[in-house]
Amino acid sequence: DRDGQGQYELLEEIGRGSFGSVRKVVHIPTRTVMVRKEIKYGHMNQKERQQLIAECKILSQLNQENIVKFHSWDFDEQRQVLYLYMEYCSKGDLQKLIAHYKQEHKYMPEQTIWSILAQLLMALYRCHYGEDAAALVTIYDRMRSPSSHPRNVVIHRDLKPGNVFLTSSGDSTSVGLVKLGDFGLAKALENSIQFATTYVGTPYYMSPEVLMDQPYSPLSDVWSLGCIVYEMCTLRPPFQAKNYVELQNKIKRGKLDTELPDYYSNGLASIVKSMIVTDPTQRASTFELLQDIQVRTSRKSLQ
Ligand code: ADP
Numbered sequence: 658d659r660d661g662q663g664q665y666e667l668l669e670e671i672g673r674g675s676f677g678s679v680r681k682v683v684h685i686p687t688r689t690v691m692v693r694k695e696i697k698y699g700h701m702n703q704k705e706r707q708q709l710i711a712e713c714k715i716l717s718q719l720n721q722e723n724i725v726k727f728h729s730w731d732f733d734e735q736r737q738v739l740y741l742y743m744e745y746c747s748k749g750d751l752q753k754l755i756a757h758y759k760q761e762h763k764y765m766p767e768q769t770i771w772s773i774l775a776q777l778l779m780a781l782y783r784c785h786y787g788e789d790a791a792a793l794v795t796i797y798d799r800m801r802s803p804s805s806h807p808r809n810v811v812i813h814r815d816l817k818p819g820n821v822f823l824t825s826s827g828d829s830t831s832v833g834l835v836k837l838g839d840f841g842l843a844k845a846l847e848n849s850i851q852f853a854t855t856y857v858g859t860p861y862y863m864s865p866e867v868l869m870d871q872p873y874s875p876l877s878d879v880w881s882l883g884c885i886v887y888e889m890c891t892l893r894p895p896f897q898a899k900n901y902v903e904l905q906n907k908i909k910r911g912k913l914d915t916e917l918p919d920y921y922s923n924g925l926a927s928i929v930k931s932m933i934v935t936d937p938t939q940r941a942s943t944f945e946l947l948q949d950i951q952v953r954t955s956r957k958s959l960q
């Protein structure tokens with residue numbers, strides 16, 4: 658399942674992220690445009706390299722329309738680089754969409770926010786619970802006990818607007834298909850030196866328990882998703898501070914600087930509040946949130 662060399666034609670670099678350079682490429686056999694991310698592994702020890710490969714194998718099995726499709730990976734042993742090939746999303750990311758509304762001094766339409774929320778929940782749900790819906794209740798119970806969650810559960814760990822991709826341009830009324838990228842990669846890279854030195858982003862979306870050095874759980878992703886939804890409504894992250902320590906304190910207290918604008922419904926405000934809850938055992942799960950949305954939608958259609 659590895660790709661040989663020479664299968665891809667290199668196009669322009671589209672950015673530099675936490676893991677290294679990101680390029681557009683063409684997969685020659687299928688004439689498909691894809692994205693190639695490079696990860697330098699020279700400094701990683703054997704265990705870290707194995708974890709990275711294990712993570713790639715899990716990612717290549719994730720098939721859900723709201724998750725950026727991971728195609729394959731490939732080593733350049735001479736340069737000590739791992740290349741990850743994935744679906745190319747050409748219409749930008751949520752960070753840019755939020756910036757657009759902010760610049761125009763306009764609210765993001767409530768319908769757009771619900772659509773993005775529902776699609777991201779579908780992506781997380783698939784990863785948090787696995788493919789087997791029948792096992793759902795047991796897994797759900799196990800998720801409630803903080804120390805154990807089922808094997809093969811994928812936690813995103815780096816949910817932020819920049820990792821949410823759009824597939825249609827923002828000018829139409831419907832936001833179209835939304836896809837979550839960079840699943841699980843943060844885990845394989847968290848110990849790596851490269852990650853530590855290039856990951857300069859402010860942890861606006863990091864959950865209080867993770868800031869307190871407790872392990873990530875699926876509920877940590879829910880916190881981050883809550884922060885993203887809040888940001889879509891207010892056009893700024895929920896917790897802002899002048900420095901890291903102040904940010905950490907704000908997040909741990911979990912007190913939001915401002916309420917959502919009156920422009921948005923109480924329903925949306927209450928769903929955001931059920932996600933930004935400091936105690937993870939009191940926080941809504943993706944399962945509960947999807948149920949909540951389903952109930953709201955069916956109530957609306959009965960009216
Ligand atoms: P970040 O740490 O900001 O998430 P990434 O390495 O994920 O950085 O991405 C770097 C740049 O490449 C960003 O501008 C991002 O929007 C873009 N990018 C990443 N993945 C994709 C993709 N699958 N399709 C299109 N653009 C992408």
Ligand code: MG
Nearest residue numbers: 674819820839
């Ligand atoms: Mg990214």
